[in-house]
Amino acid sequence: MTNASLDPIELQVLRSRLQAVAEEGAITIERTAISPIISESRDYSCTLLEANGDLIVAGGAISHHFGICGHAVRATLATHGDSVAPGDVFFCNDPHNGGGLHAQDVVVQLPVFVDGELVAWVANSGHMLDMGGMVFGSWSPDATDCYQEALRLPPVRLFRRGAEQTDVWQIIRTNVRVPDVVEMDLRGLVAGCEVARDKLVGIAQLMGRDHLLDGIGELRRRAEHEMRRRITQLADGVYRYTGWTEWHDERYEIPCTMTVAGDTLHFDFSGAPGQTNHFFNTKPHIITAQIVGDGSDVLTHDIPLSQGMFNPVTVHCPANSIVNSNPPAPVASAHIDVSLTASMAAHQCIMLAVAAGSSDVARLLTGPVAPSAMAIQTWAYTTPQGYPDGWMMLDGAMAGTAAAYDRDGTDLCNFIVARKPILEAIDVEMLEAWYPVLVDFKRIRPGAFGAGRFRGGSGCNMRFGPYGVDAVVGQLLAVREHLPPNGSGGGRPGSVSEFVLRSGAGEERALPGKSGAVVVSAGESIEFRIGSAGGHGDPLDRDPDAVARDVRLTRLTEAEALSVYGVAIVDGAIDADRTARTRARLLRERLDAARPASRPRSAPATEGDRERPAQTIYPGVDQRGGTAFARSSGAVLAHAPDAWTDGCPVLEQPLDGAVVERSYLDPVTGRLLLVEAVPAGAACSVVSSPRRWTEAAPA
Template identity: 55%
Template structure:
């Protein structure tokens, strides 16, 4: 058959075909939710359904967790490589080992089924869901004490659960023999099988109705269309290199995760060269995990209206150097391969893209969705296990620990209890308190959005979850903590302040409170004690002193911040009886705070001399280097004041006075100020002794070195 192009298809018919594919993927995910037994899947929706072509490339994804889609594609390709021509109709495969054909991590098992038409393989369905336990050292299979993958879980390469429609009883027996709650895990795996069956039947009917050749050609055409549109949008971004570095924490240890985004015409390349060497902690990751999460998160920004499909992976390259925490080799432990390091990598990649979007002008895709960092790396998940009345063991994953607060956007505050400013769909849903208490021996004492002024800005971050609860009708629990960003907060954007850190605490019966490490193992809590977690949040957007006074007053009335925080962080003086801004005292307070910043600040590293401040009408007409900073003829200026900062191709931050705040654990928050106004241009978060972690080097800034020097008259 001659390959058809999308021009050979009726546009309406092709859109109907795409919509049907998406509906089938969503129906597969709903089937999983309705047939699973674990609240993690049935109520919190920690599952997905991926529809893939015959080669394992993503066509459409359904369900809540888009991070699964690319990982499921990897799993199917590994199954094809291992089993090749022996794959038959009615086969169903399972895999869970990130080192060998698995998905995001051991507990996110991947169940896969090939779809044949007239004896020809035309598609796959791959479903993934979080199993409450898959063996290993601890209940839940997350073990901070593990130092190699052999200690962590039952590790399955791609093997058959069903062979030509018949169950492989030996594999099912191995599964049941190696998990702590075999009946629950078996039913959840069978829910994934049920979702595969639904998708198999629906796609088979579609292929029968239109013919296998037309089905396959339509899939190719959709991929081509999305690819062209994606590349068109990338071409609207400013070519250049955009960098952000962060660190993953383990107690007092720090593991560097740097990202450099190169925008070159119609392609994006995210390079993690310089990442820390792989280690003996469970957050080592794999390239397919990093690629899946990065691609999902960055395309939310400027292609949220396009289907997340293989076309995205064609235009977005992710480079993970071997032997590092983003590309570890066995026997490195990987139970948390999709969390700590991977989420930090995605956050850094997202912020690099946000810099490119911010400086690319009104025509750039995603301008209306411009925001600070995605905030899943502020999560504080944890698992609890307990002994049942019959002497067995049971437990749960506290999914509310995923409900961090989102960063602020360029025109709105961040969302409470949700890690993203924008996403294709809700990721994880909270479990109803009454349902939780009826299912497990627990009593909830309180649950609310966390208060505090962290993440302040012209627009502030949302709040993470704060929750208190204790054992009830059981003597004790044993817990494992999966907390992130205990000391290193997420940065803000365009002068916004960093977000809150994640905290765990145990309140003893004697009234004492003990801080709990974010990677504590085998933590015991008795029924006369209670546990509390307070999740972190993303950063603010813009200088807090630019926030509308009425918005600050509203935050006080809603008990988000105190009157004292309104004054000390936002410079808003409130009437203490009616909580209304004082129209005279507030401007005076803000002016004083700006002056105090400049008085307290350290001198610029390389103050630019010999250039006068830029004045209107030229000010504001240059090419952006970062929100609030522009350049004219190779000189960088602060947009608001016109203060000269640097000569191309130098770092404009070198021309800014700096306010440095030393925090615990060697963390430094450094505010780079406008030399004239005192406005915060960037609030960087880094380790002591490190340079600025944020850098935008668009090609027009580098090329401006060769531009003719302007006369002083041109600068007013």
């Protein structure tokens, strides 16, 4: 049957059926695995892929898994080729050789045959509680090469033509600390594959094999067509955003340059540093999965993620760099630090192009995504029977989202725009029931973080200690120690993550964000305060009633309301006159304290430009002809093709050691146009150069 015979209704029914198959496979994983990280936190996924590894549809909670399963299938095909047979089940976990996000996120793959022909794959990924290596959980900041980190397997068979490969299972069991738990979770992934396979074969038998394949191909083509259509709504040009990955006081610059050309996006990470002996080296397939997964949440959030979203996107990661590493580079955190910095920078490039274009998703504009503020931990202990055990504290992933252009960020959540939640924290009651801990409190972190006209959401603040055991030993994996996530459109940065060890006597000691083998003994406790994303718009433009509400909810103190937002609140009541005076004073003080613009524009706008239609270069900055204006005051900031930031007075304030908060001001009003937390002396982290701006320069 030809593609022309597939009518729109039939295609929609097929898409819904395929989505239901993936979700049923995912639910099977959740209900058959036994570790809370899968059954409670939902760190797993189920994907359906074409015979060549192209993504059809996915279910489960981890969208970053969706994009890496095709990489695993293609590696399996390259290794095993024509020997793939019905009843085979493959396994891989090495990011350097066919694996997924990191060694703990194993990928189980099952080929689907119909009438003797390989027509599809089911590939499931889930986080295993332990995969061996130097520490429980296989996630050590002290590892200096991949050989120390975990058991690493290339694509191998768990089942051959339906027969269990007991030698492979025994290799895995022998190398992990909790073999029964890992085996049951692996079997849960296999069960999810089998359920999805059976359902997919049933659809093929109902529709006919060729009809099914035609439909899958047409769905891919339509998804790609729509992705390309929406890319054309972005403003052609070059956009750059620079992020930094931290290792205590070391900083690794991750520059991302995105080129929008017609219906394509190209991301270039040239200039990234060479691979390091720290555990956060990453791989191109991981960065690509995160870029497309996060970017499509904005551009095509109403369409299920599929290969069609990947095809218009290319990513360049220079060889032997921190974004394209090779053995022996350690990669236990390959999907967190560097890769999240890279995907966050790419996401911000997309947001810059959204703001500068005509896209109907401009209403979804936000600052840097919150996952880059997470502070996950793994904890281990010895059972009364003398066996090792432990858990992963995914509450550390509950950061607050960035503010949007018209709303506050969301507390305890990673994305303000997404198809579904990424992770769920284990309930306190479940955590205490499963493991020897007692939780003192778990709450939203208070404080004036991510201030803006719309503020960022808040992260998790939690304290717990060992209960019933002598001690627990942890690996602390905070992403942001000194550099908080930036805001957008004049919003201020969010907060960094912090760990505090509290003695039995109540004395507190701050711990480095990346710490290995942290011992918390009986009577002691550990507290973590998860970072938050940035705000949107100048905090002095926030509705005073919204500020007063945050004070009532104890998110802010009255002193913070006055100093950050300029809102005077006494005994819960707003003093409107004092608020107006305070805000006017704070605006003046900014201009008085700022250094002059690097290229001040005292000359008038190019003749006729003020009368031209306004087109956004950056939120709060408009292009009219060949001149850039501050939207709120009409002040001239730059003439094409110069950077609009060149015409802004700059205010710098120290944040933490060698980190500064740098603000680019409207030269007339003093309002914040762009605020960034950057290493002292760094260039501006944001460059927005729509083609219409660079081409507006005089000949």
